[in-house]
Amino acid sequence: MNILLIGSGGRESAFAWKLHQSPLLEKLYISPGNPGTEQFGTNVNIDIDNIEELVGFITKSNIEMVIIGPEEPLVNGIYDKLKTLLPKLKIIGPSKRGAMLEGSKAYAKEFMKEFGIPTADYKVFNKQQKEDAFHFIDTIKTPIVIKADGLAGGKGVIITEDKDQAKKDIADIFDGKFGSAGDNVIIEEFLDGVEYSVFVITDSKSYKMLPIAKDYKRVGLADTGLNTGGMGAISPVSFINDDLLIKTVVKIIQPTISGIWQKDIDYKGFIFFGLTNVNGDPYVIEYNCRMGDPESEVVFPRLKNDLVKLLNSLYTNDISEHTIEHESNYAVTVMLTSSNYPENYETGKEIKNLDKIEDSIIFHAGTKKEDGKILTNGGRVLTVTSLAKKKEDALLQSLKNANLIDFDNKYFRDDIGFDVE
Ligand code: AMP
Ligand code: GLY
Numbered sequence: 001m002n003i004l005l006i007g008s009g010g011r012e013s014a015f016a017w018k019l020h021q022s023p024l025l026e027k028l029y030i031s032p033g034n035p036g037t038e039q040f041g042t043n044v045n046i047d048i049d050n051i052e053e054l055v056g057f058i059t060k061s062n063i064e065m066v067i068i069g070p071e072e073p074l075v076n077g078i079y080d081k082l083k084t085l086l087p088k089l090k091i092i093g094p095s096k097r098g099a100m101l102e103g104s105k106a107y108a109k110e111f112m113k114e115f116g117i118p119t120a121d122y123k124v125f126n127k128q129q130k131e132d133a134f135h136f137i138d139t140i141k142t143p144i145v146i147k148a149d150g151l152a153g154g155k156g157v158i159i160t161e162d163k164d165q166a167k168k169d170i171a172d173i174f175d176g177k178f179g180s181a182g183d184n185v186i187i188e189e190f191l192d193g194v195e196y197s198v199f200v201i202t203d204s205k206s207y208k209m210l211p212i213a214k215d216y217k218r219v220g221l222a223d224t225g226l227n228t229g230g231m232g233a234i235s236p237v238s239f240i241n242d243d244l245l246i247k248t249v250v251k252i253i254q255p256t257i258s259g260i261w262q263k264d265i266d267y268k269g270f271i272f273f274g275l276t277n278v279n280g281d282p283y284v285i286e287y288n289c290r291m292g293d294p295e296s297e298v299v300f301p302r303l304k305n306d307l308v309k310l311l312n313s314l315y316t317n318d319i320s321e322h323t324i325e326h327e328s329n330y331a332v333t334v335m336l337t338s339s340n341y342p343e344n345y346e347t348g349k350e351i352k353n354l355d356k357i358e359d360s361i362i363f364h365a366g367t368k369k370e371d372g373k374i375l376t377n378g379g380r381v382l383t384v385t386s387l388a389k390k391k392e393d394a395l396l397q398s399l400k401n402a403n404l405i406d407f408d409n410k411y412f413r414d415d416i417g418f419d420v421e
Helices: 010-020 051-060 071-075 078-085 096-103 105-114 127-139 163-174 242-262 296-302 307-313 391-404
Strands: 003-007 028-032 065-068 090-094 122-126 144-148 157-160 184-188 194-202 207-209 218-220 224-227 232-235 267-278 281-288 330-338 361-364 367-370 373-376 380-388
Touching: 003 010, 010 028, 010 296, 010 307, 010 361, 010 380, 051 078, 065 078, 065 307, 071 078, 071 090, 071 096, 078 090, 078 096, 090 096, 090 307, 096 105, 096 267, 096 281, 105 122, 105 184, 105 281, 122 127, 127 163, 127 184, 144 163, 157 163, 163 184, 194 242, 207 242, 232 296, 242 267, 242 281, 296 330, 296 361, 296 380, 330 391, 380 391
Parallel strands: 003 028, 003 065, 065 090
Antiparallel strands: 090 267, 122 184, 144 157, 144 184, 194 207, 194 267, 218 224, 232 330, 267 281, 330 380, 361 380, 367 373
8 A cells, every 4th residue: 555644743753664564555655754754655745735736646656545644734624625536545634623623622622511521611712702801810710721722833822820921821812922723712720630642543433542651741851841842752651540541431532432423523543632630530631633742652662553454444444343452561752852942942953873773763853864964953853762661771771872862952851751650
């Protein structure tokens, strides 16, 4: 089977690495990809907003399956456009309606309310209701959680103890800080818990759960400092005991899939449940309509199944006949970033010693190739994944290689997994 993978980050590097292992794969194309994905397929540069160009490439290259890595094209309806023009194409990712679970936080909240799925209490306000929003702030407890409704590149959530600051933030959002993503604002209750990331693949009716992971979003040691796209991840997650796992399945995953089915949403892809464990009970923080990053960089290395076969089953109605098999080892990934990320940082630094890495997997995130050299090309540059029986050994192995890889202004956290056993 020929496959086209859309995206260019660490997640797509992990997809490419995993897809490449499948005997069912013939040719893998990645658009636009990065020097990491290039090791496992052919990078191509398709303007995916130009549907004629995209359909032209798919037809010319005999592509049978298209996997959409990031959320933005899904929220913009790439599934629906491709489905209309190429009804036989196997598209991995939800329809535009399904992607709204990530694309509109207000929609996701209504969905959860309708199907009785535990999440923080909330209220939605539009621009005309700014004064009502301010009044609501006066009546609720702190910390206050404020969210822009639409996609804001992971920056649309503000948590504050200060009510005046909360009002200022709301005014800024309504004034266009996040563009039209901030036309509506959600104010919600703060959930005090430990977060974890659950992934399923679904065909809108049945589902299979992939290994559970935890990502480390704060830039500083011991989860301090600014929020980032993710500084590392670990899988499995030791605090998920049988009780929490059963509650996660029964209270969250099953009613979500059932809701998708009841609402007749066409969904053939991944659902990423961002959950938090509040005193032994799971709550949904957010839905994402795609795999996580950097969670993919620990989930795929632990998944023993053939990913092409699994994804194909979403189109052959036999997903329930598959048994998901996990590597029992721990996987830990450590993200190497440009220093000062997530604020202003420099790029274009040469990355050395990649050829010296042993016993870890390197996934490229923000890199580029120029004159045969690999250069930094983003805040998150590379991630180093290692597997071992003990999480400490997996971490140490990743740290050893993180130290060996050399580029100017390199930074990484050396405590990934510090808060789990
Ligand atoms: P997001 O950008 O939607 O991934 O949210 C960013 C982060 O904000 C989440 O990973 C949580 O750490 C935090 N967050 C979002 N909603 C809540 C909430 N209701 N209570 C506590 N923390 C939250
Ligand atoms: N790791 C969080 C995300 O992918 O959004």
